[in-house]
Amino acid sequence: MGQLIDGKWDDRWYDTKASGGKFVRSTAGFRNWITADGSAGPSGTDGFKAESGRYHLYVSYACPWAHRTLIFRAIKGLSEHITLSVVHPDMLSDGWTFATDLPGTTGDTLFGLQFLRDIYLRADPQISGRVTVPILWDKQRNTIVSNESSEIIRMLNSAFDGITGNHDDYWPAPLRDQIEQMNTRIYDTINNGVYKAGFATSQSAYDDAVGPLFDSLDWLEAHLSSNRYLLGDTLTEADWRLFTTLIRFDPVYHLHFKCNRRRIIDYPNLWGFTRELYQHPGVAETTEMNHIVRHYHYSHDTINPNRIIPINPVLDYAKPHGRS
Structure with a gap:
């Protein structure tokens, strides 16, 4: 870049x-x-x-x-x-x-x-x-x-x-403090955490990033065992901000960014959550996996200098999520 x-x-x-x-x-x-x-x-x-x-x-x-x-x-x-x-x-x-x-x-x-x-x-x-x-x-x-x-x-x-005429509100006033708290941890350790791990050029920098990343994924897995969304039963911007990282995790971050302790598919609640948001009306059409996989592996020559595009796992995001 x-x-x-x-x-x-x-x-x-x-x-x-x-x-x-x-x-x-x-x-x-x-x-x-x-x-x-x-x-x-x-x-x-x-x-x-x-x-x-x-x-x-x-x-x-x-x-x-x-x-x-x-x-x-x-x-x-x-x-x-x-x-x-x-x-x-x-x-x-x-x-x-x-x-x-x-x-x-x-x-x-x-x-x-x-x-x-x-x-x-x-x-x-x-x-x-x-x-x-x-x-x-x-x-x-x-x-x-x-x-x-x-x-x-x-x-x-x-x-x-x-x-x-669409008044769906993903930033509702009563939940804003909670959304901000959720966003802060997720951004630092997950959204940006995968980049801090993937672009690290020293072992200590990688270790400093990858530990908190999986600590937060483990925490969210437990949290989603009793909550449909991050803020209970209300779908908010915090969910969508998390989703765009989760949908890229197994196809890209797990391999390319060395975030490989576990995959999202290994977390039953996070995997179901990811599929539910993917299946939300209009969202699948915004998700172009060919662009996602090609960009990371082809563009980052400091990580993948030969620009080899991996075959990647077959993931069924349309599979029933069971979170209703």
Whole structure:
């Protein structure tokens, strides 16, 4: 994953030498919010009113952070209101590209550009930072609203309800403190934990990440033995944030990132939970396993220099989950 420095492309991987072999994720740079009336959100500026057809989402099917936004676009009935571009899963010396030689890719359906970095440069020709997905683009103001997935899903959760009539709430006020607590542990030890293990370049950095990862998976397995979802009987954003890691775990993280103490299929409750969320209306269509498997094994030459794509286990996500 390269970066832009003062508007110039720099094909440079994360520097783990400065952090003792540990992978440290960079932060998102665009933090505006779409709101129902266009007023300012928790960060950024005002002027981003929820309107049908005004916004465009750039994603990778391979990326778990982008997958969150695809799920919310689907389950909140926003597919007809927010247009979409899907990058190619191979992330090589030019970063994410709009190549279209693989099923599921779309090219840049908005501008016809070649690279995802061109979208960032369109927003700011002198920008510095990592070129990441997802990107939520405003066609009216010709700029990026946000490239922070955790905030994009909260916008999609409620800002467009008056347009779609879909008032399903995955960020309900009475549960917000509990959701935040759940998100904090899951993000640190699981969502980002698999990356900290997989991208570690020292034994100690790997050990520091992989232990808490499986401690949290063991904890969730016990928790889900008496709870249908993470917050009891209420399906929330915490579940969807966990799901995008779980769905990638056995096909990718177990082997490629050396997270191999156990698989999700070895956890009866987590495996049933994963299948239930996959079978939620609209979610299977957001899950493109060919992109997921190819991206990780083909793009990370520091881990898989010969770019050999494994045959992978056969997993039946459509099998009855038994969690009703």
